[in-house]
Amino acid sequence: MSGVLGAACVAQGNASPKPLANPLIRSIVETILPRDNFAGALDLGYDQKLAARIRVDKNTASITNIALEGINSQALKLYGDTFNTLGIDLREKILNNVLEGQHQAQLRRALQQIRNLVFNWYYASGVGQDSINYLAPSRYPAYSKEVSS
Amino acid sequence: MSAALKQDFDVIIVGGGAGGGMATLALCEAGFKVGLIERGPRYQAKRDYILNHLDWGSRPDPLDSARVDEQTVDQGYYTEYQSAGRAMRRSATIYHRVHGVGGSTLHYQGEAHRFAEHAFTTKRDFGWGVDWPFQYKELEPFYQRAEQLLGVAGINQNPHKEKRGSYPTPAHALSAKSLLLKHAAQKAGMSLISNPLALPTKSLDGRTPCQRSGGCNYGCVFDAKSSIDQAIIPKAEKTGNLTLLSETRVFKIETDKDGEISSLQCKTKQGIQNLRATTYILATGAVETPRLMLHSTDTNNPTGYANHNDQVGRYYMETVMAKSQIELAADIQNYSGPPIDSRIWDFCKPIDTNTNGFVLGSAAYLTPHSHPVSHAIKTTGIGRAHKAKVRNSFGKAITLFGIAEQEPQIQNRVLLGKRNDKDGIPMVQLHCEYSQRDQHTISVMQAKLKAWANAADTTVVRHGASTLYQSSATHVGGSCRMGEDPQNSVVDRFGKVHGKRNCYITDASVLVGQGAGDSPSLTIQALALRTADKIISDLKA
Numbered sequence: 271m272s273g274v275l276g277a278a279c280v281a282q283g284n285a286s287p288k289p290l291a292n293p294l295i296r297s298i299v300e301t302i303l304p305r306d307n308f309a310g311a312l313d314l315g316y317d318q319k320l321a322a323r324i325r326v327d328k329n330t331a332s333i334t335n336i337a338l339e340g341i342n343s344q345a346l347k348l349y350g351d352t353f354n355t356l357g358i359d360l361r362e363k364i365l366n367n368v369l370e371g372q373h374q375a376q377l378r379r380a381l382q383q384i385r386n387l388v389f390n391w392y393y394a395s396g397v398g399q400d401s402i403n404y405l406a407p408s409r410y411p412a413y414s415k416e417v418s419s
Numbered sequence: 420m421s422a423a424l425k426q427d428f429d430v431i432i433v434g435g436g437a438g439g440g441m442a443t444l445a446l447c448e449a450g451f452k453v454g455l456i457e458r459g460p461r462y463q464a465k466r467d468y469i470l471n472h473l474d475w476g477s478r479p480d481p482l483d484s485a486r487v488d489e490q491t492v493d494q495g496y497y498t499e500y501q502s503a504g505r506a507m508r509r510s511a512t513i514y515h516r517v518h519g520v521g522g523s524t525l526h527y528q529g530e531a532h533r534f535a536e537h538a539f540t541t542k543r544d545f546g547w548g549v550d551w552p553f554q555y556k557e558l559e560p561f562y563q564r565a566e567q568l569l570g571v572a573g574i575n576q577n578p579h580k581e582k583r584g585s586y587p588t589p590a591h592a593l594s595a596k597s598l599l600l601k602h603a604a605q606k607a608g609m610s611l612i613s614n615p616l617a618l619p620t621k622s623l624d625g626r627t628p629c630q631r632s633g634g635c636n637y638g639c640v641f642d643a644k645s646s647i648d649q650a651i652i653p654k655a656e657k658t659g660n661l662t663l664l665s666e667t668r669v670f671k672i673e674t675d676k677d678g679e680i681s682s683l684q685c686k687t688k689q690g691i692q693n694l695r696a697t698t699y700i701l702a703t704g705a706v707e708t709p710r711l712m713l714h715s716t717d718t719n720n721p722t723g724y725a726n727h728n729d730q731v732g733r734y735y736m737e738t739v740m741a742k743s744q745i746e747l748a749a750d751i752q753n754y755s756g757p758p759i760d761s762r763i764w765d766f767c768k769p770i771d772t773n774t775n776g777f778v779l780g781s782a783a784y785l786t787p788h789s790h791p792v793s794h795a796i797k798t799t800g801i802g803r804a805h806k807a808k809v810r811n812s813f814g815k816a817i818t819l820f821g822i823a824e825q826e827p828q829i830q831n832r833v834l835l836g837k838r839n840d841k842d843g844i845p846m847v848q849l850h851c852e853y854s855q856r857d858q859h860t861i862s863v864m865q866a867k868l869k870a871w872a873n874a875a876d877t878t879v880v881r882h883g884a885s886t887l888y889q890s891s892a893t894h895v896g897g898s899c900r901m902g903e904d905p906q907n908s909v910v911d912r913f914g915k916v917h918g919k920r921n922c923y924i925t926d927a928s929v930l931v932g933q934g935a936g937d938s939p940s941l942t943i944q945a946l947a948l949r950t951a952d953k954i955i956s957d958l959k960a
Binding site: 301302303304306308358361362365366369385386389390392393394395396398399401402403404405406407408409410412413 | 474640754
């Protein structure tokens with residue numbers, strides 16, 4: 271593991287039974303899908319889920335590294351601070367600029383993949399589907415009754 | 420039973436869909452030993468369907484495997500023709516059907532329409548097409564039987580159809596989207612009414628009533644929808660007369676020295692074997708039935724089984740459709756309620772001599788492309804604004820559609836192509852020209868859809884899609900059509916193959932017309948019950 275991702279992961283240590291994610295990962299995941307009236311990505315542990323995936327999937331590790339380095343560079347360049355220390359408004363602005371920008375195609379693609387991964391997890395979950403008022407057939411009361419009968 | 424002793428069954432039925440399933444039940448209840456051959460598996464709702472999972476949008480749909488995995492239609496074939504001096508080129512239809520016990524009723528949305536009386540007499544009344552060999556009244560009691568078996572939910576309020584008795588179960592309440600679209604239709608001078616559905620609103624045979632979950636397309640996880648596997652096959656099994664041969668494909672019709680069917684060569688789980696019966700019913704749909712017949716050549720049937728008049732595969736009809744995509748401003752939760760719970764029948768009787776009969780409707784349900792995950796990914800951005808945008812825009816998309824019956828034409832046909840599928844059976848080429856009347860009907864439907872959409876409170880509207888250059892269809896028919904004259908039809912008024920002693924057809928291929936845009940399932944089932952009655956009386960004679 272190299273770059274920002276590797277350094278940060280080492281720095282986290284193993285004090286907690288669940289390994290804490292890199293603060294940059296936490297802040298990016300939180301910015302992509304924040305808490306509002308419904309739980310956000312951090313509430314559901316997606317930062318840890320992403321960190322766990324990085325450990326077993328080279329592609330995820332690679333794109334996350336690209337995203338973290340690129341996004342943090344933007345934060346330092348534009349606001350003189352690391353991404354995770356910025357407020358939510360500036361963090362959203364940075365990520366939206368990356369996604370909408372015409373330059374830095376590699377960074378854009380990397381962030382897009384992390385974004386889509388987080389959305390995949392969230393909107394395929396009961397919490398995420400509740401947040402848009404969608405009740406999947408398998409969550410209907412009659413569905414459970416049939417299973418138990 | 421002297422003759423039957425040599426046979427495996429009294430009757431073999433090929434195809435466990437709408438027509439084959441209904442015929443199976445009628446024959447089993449009459450005491451005949453029936454072998455029902457179905458190419459696909461018997462699905463178990465709680466085990467197999469994608470809607471058992473919250474992430475269903477990203478899972479492969481087993482009900483779609485017949486389209487995705489198997490090569491029935493040669494997609495390299497184009498229908499090229501001249502129309503009013505203009506060169507036309509239509510791509511091969513994307514043929515949606517299901518291989519499985521229940522056939523396409525596994526993915527249908529339960530529409531249970533009786534064809535209008537005038538749909539049986541388009542030649543007499545409007546000067547085009549061809550009349551059925553019998554009229555509506557003759558089919559009416561079979562419609563009633565089929566509706567009872569399916570527990571059709573409806574309300575007797577359609578002024579464009581024949582007077583009829585009450586439906587077996589009460590109509591569904593109109594969904595939020597239909598209530599809004601009803602108001603819009605009124606503003607545009609049209610009347611939207613409740614759609615009869617084989618989605619029972621009350622429990623039938625101990626089954627769960629419809630839960631209005633909107634998931635009909637992917638197989639009902641509640642076993643509530645009256646698909647053939649749920650509403651019909653269990654009844655047939657209870658008689659003790661049914662042998663269900665799932666995951667079995669008929670390769671070829673074998674005939675004796677007189678040209679009558681002697682056996683069906685099948686690929687079963689145990690290998691290749693020949694199955695025999697006194698009587699055979701073909702019910703694999705309007706593409707596969709002519710395909711099997713045309714492929715089954717021998718010295719008595721050199722151009723295919725029962726194709727001595729070159730009629731097998733002809734008068735093939737597709738779904739003629741126009742569409743508009745809209746998003747309603749209000750939160751209508753398109754995923755809640757039966758997907759097609761209303762229709763507009765104002766135009767089912769042709770409005771002039773240049774137009775086919777058609778109906779309008781709206782389809783609202785989630786697809787993999789509009790599943791919450793896909794919707795969130797397609798919605799641009801991230802963060803708080805994105806989350807709010809996803810919430811506010813989810814479940815608002817609706818397809819407004821018009822469906823017309825296609826004018827039957829002799830040159831439109833199912834042909835065997837030069838390429839084979841993985842079992843070595845030729846794929847089909849679907850030659851399907853649109854007549855001037857078909858084309859004009861599309862433009863009339865598009866104008867009506869535009870007026871309807873404009874009268875609704877919409878945020879997004881996209882007009883113009885149609886099947887003029889390609890059809891993506893479940894509803895095809897006519898390729899072994901019913902008629903009195905063997906020179907322009909394949910089966911007689913009871914579905915018996917002309918000139919043959921022991922073969923009948925009970926699927927969409929026997930349809931003479933397409934019922935002015937109504938869904939064909941109930942008509943296929945009513946015809947199958949009628950054919951089964953005829954077989955019963957013949958076998959008992």
